[in-house]
Amino acid sequence: MDIRLESHSTLESPVHRWDPALKMVGFGLFILALAALLHVHAILMGMAASILLARAAGFSLTQVASRVKWIFFLLLPLYLLLPLRVTLGGDTPIVVGWSKEGLVLAGVISLRAMAIAVAIFPMWGTAPLHVSLRALSALGVPDVLVQLVLFTYRYLFVYFDQFHRMRLALAARGFSPGVDARSFRVYGSQVGMLLVTSYEQAERVLAAMKSRGYDGRIRTLETPKRELSDWGKLVLLAALSTLLVIGDRLWLG
Amino acid sequence: MARVDLRASKLSFAYPDGTHSLEGCDLVVREREKWALIGPNGAGKTTLLLLADGLLRPASGAIEVLGSALSNPREMVEIRKRVGFLFQNPDDQLFCTTVLEEVLFGPLNHDLPPEVARARADAALRSAGLEGYEKRVPQHLSGGEKRKVAVASVLSMEPELLLFDEPTNDLDPRGRVEILQLLENMPLTMLIATHDYELVLRVCSHVALMNRGRVAASGPADKILADKELLESCGLVQPEWLPYLLKGNGAAG
Numbered sequence: 001m002d003i004r005l006e007s008h009s010t011l012e013s014p015v016h017r018w019d020p021a022l023k024m025v026g027f028g029l030f031i032l033a034l035a036a037l038l039h040v041h042a043i044l045m046g047m048a049a050s051i052l053l054a055r056a057a058g059f060s061l062t063q064v065a066s067r068v069k070w071i072f073f074l075l076l077p078l079y080l081l082l083p084l085r086v087t088l089g090g091d092t093p094i095v096v097g098w099s100k101e102g103l104v105l106a107g108v109i110s111l112r113a114m115a116i117a118v119a120i121f122p123m124w125g126t127a128p129l130h131v132s133l134r135a136l137s138a139l140g141v142p143d144v145l146v147q148l149v150l151f152t153y154r155y156l157f158v159y160f161d162q163f164h165r166m167r168l169a170l171a172a173r174g175f176s177p178g179v180d181a182r183s184f185r186v187y188g189s190q191v192g193m194l195l196v197t198s199y200e201q202a203e204r205v206l207a208a209m210k211s212r213g214y215d216g217r218i219r220t221l222e223t224p225k226r227e228l229s230d231w232g233k234l235v236l237l238a239a240l241s242t243l244l245v246i247g248d249r250l251w252l253g
Numbered sequence: 254m255a256r257v258d259l260r261a262s263k264l265s266f267a268y269p270d271g272t273h274s275l276e277g278c279d280l281v282v283r284e285r286e287k288w289a290l291i292g293p294n295g296a297g298k299t300t301l302l303l304l305a306d307g308l309l310r311p312a313s314g315a316i317e318v319l320g321s322a323l324s325n326p327r328e329m330v331e332i333r334k335r336v337g338f339l340f341q342n343p344d345d346q347l348f349c350t351t352v353l354e355e356v357l358f359g360p361l362n363h364d365l366p367p368e369v370a371r372a373r374a375d376a377a378l379r380s381a382g383l384e385g386y387e388k389r390v391p392q393h394l395s396g397g398e399k400r401k402v403a404v405a406s407v408l409s410m411e412p413e414l415l416l417f418d419e420p421t422n423d424l425d426p427r428g429r430v431e432i433l434q435l436l437e438n439m440p441l442t443m444l445i446a447t448h449d450y451e452l453v454l455r456v457c458s459h460v461a462l463m464n465r466g467r468v469a470a471s472g473p474a475d476k477i478l479a480d481k482e483l484l485e486s487c488g489l490v491q492p493e494w495l496p497y498l499l500k501g502n503g504a505a506g
Contacts, residue, residue, distance in 0.1 A: 016496055114469070130350075154348055157392075172492065201344075201345060205345050207340075207345075208340050208345050209348040209424075211306050211333050211337075211364050212362060212410065213359055215362065219361035219362060220369065221357055221361065221367045
């Protein structure tokens with residue numbers, strides 16, 4: 001699975017050319033609007049808008065689908081849990097059943113989450129991470145939060161690398177994953193060691209950054225210049241976000 | 254007499270788990286001298302380098318780097334602007350999206366104007382033989398190329414003192430030769446922790462032989478390496494080919 005958000009940051013598109021700080025504001029509003037949608041039709045429209053924005057930023061449908069599918073898998077338990085209806089009392093103490101409303105709710109939640117996930121591609125994938133983070137700083141987001149995002153993202157790769165190496169080392173010694181007690185013990189040890197070794201490497205990464213003068217502030221070579229078109233794009237996306245919410249509340253319900 | 258760039262006096266350090274890494278370590282390195290730190294694993298070589306870069310604080314004793322006593326956190330941060338540290342594993346050091354960003358990271362952290370930072374980065378890339386690599390992703394480079402990017406990212410800070418932690422570790426023969434040539438041609442004060450005797454003889458004028466957290470012996474590189482008994486008393490083995498190399502250099506026999 002490719003977890004790099006920045007893999008498309010060197011492409012050319014109207015979204016790439018957008019001033020990073022205004023892009024953050026615009027997509028922030030759009031994501032808030034998506035999160036506020038309640039009805040399936042409105043969420044479907046929101047999803048369509050997200051996909052269009054991702055396409056405009058140069059992401060193919062296959063690329064988007066291959067990454068968003070993981071969100072769907074993560075949300076699969078909702079389809080089991082939300083329709084579950086448990087009634088207490090009466091002659092039989094506990095009645096377990098299924099409700100259609102729960103199933104619809106699971107669908108609404110997962111669709112909304114996937115629409116937001118799709119919107120994250122043009123938001124974060126169209127500029128190098130440090131440029132996006134500097135934009136957040138410029139918008140007044142506290143440095144602590146900016147650093148939190150930076151390190152969370154960077155350390156994800158550390159974890160993935162370590163995990164991959166451990167998996168190879170286990171396979172090289174004949175371990176085949178199973179669902180028995182021994183396998184679970186191995187998984188437990190693997191996760192424990194992963195945390196320990198990744199923590200140690202993360203400490204070394206931080207030391208290496210400090211040794212090159214990192215003091216918690218993100219600096220970039222580029223000096224952002226805002227033009228009228230940047231503000232125009234912001235107005236367009238803010239209008240789209242507002243329309244989605246109004247439509248959801250007034251017409252699409 | 255040349256300026257003292259690094260002076261360690263009765264330097265001691267213990268890690269939080271209680272391991273005493275340095276115990277009464279003394280060393281003096283003068284301007285433009287190239288010193289090798291050799292010794293068995295756990296002798297305290299890396300710890301000494303980390304202390305010299307202000308990344309660790311000594312438990313007792315004193316360390317003076319480029320005239321700064323490193324006695325408070327402010328001095329420890331300031332010294333990193335003048336000292337370059339190459340970490341043992343380039344994957345600990347390289348974390349940016351492109352080679353250019355990586356090499357710019359240090360100069361930008363020192364708040365240099367963008368055009369100066371860019372000029373320094375270009376010069377460092379040239380010195381390391383990495384012209385044309387600017388847009389490459391560091392994580393996708395070979396081991397030797399990664400190491401050269403790490404060197405360039407340190408050189409772009411125009412350090413007065415260079416600290417290298419096993420710079421030829423894990424390199425293929427070609428990558429190793431390239432790094433050796435790079436180190437040979439740098440007219441800077443250097444402290445290199447290494448197990449690579451050929452590197453020591455080719456690059457370094459002096460050797461500090463470390464054992465159990467202190468400098469057991471120091472002096473001209475060929476003299477220290479020629480003393481088989483001394484090396485063995487510190488847990489090192491003199492390779493069979495070393496006397497022939499030393500003979501070739503006109504040293505011991």
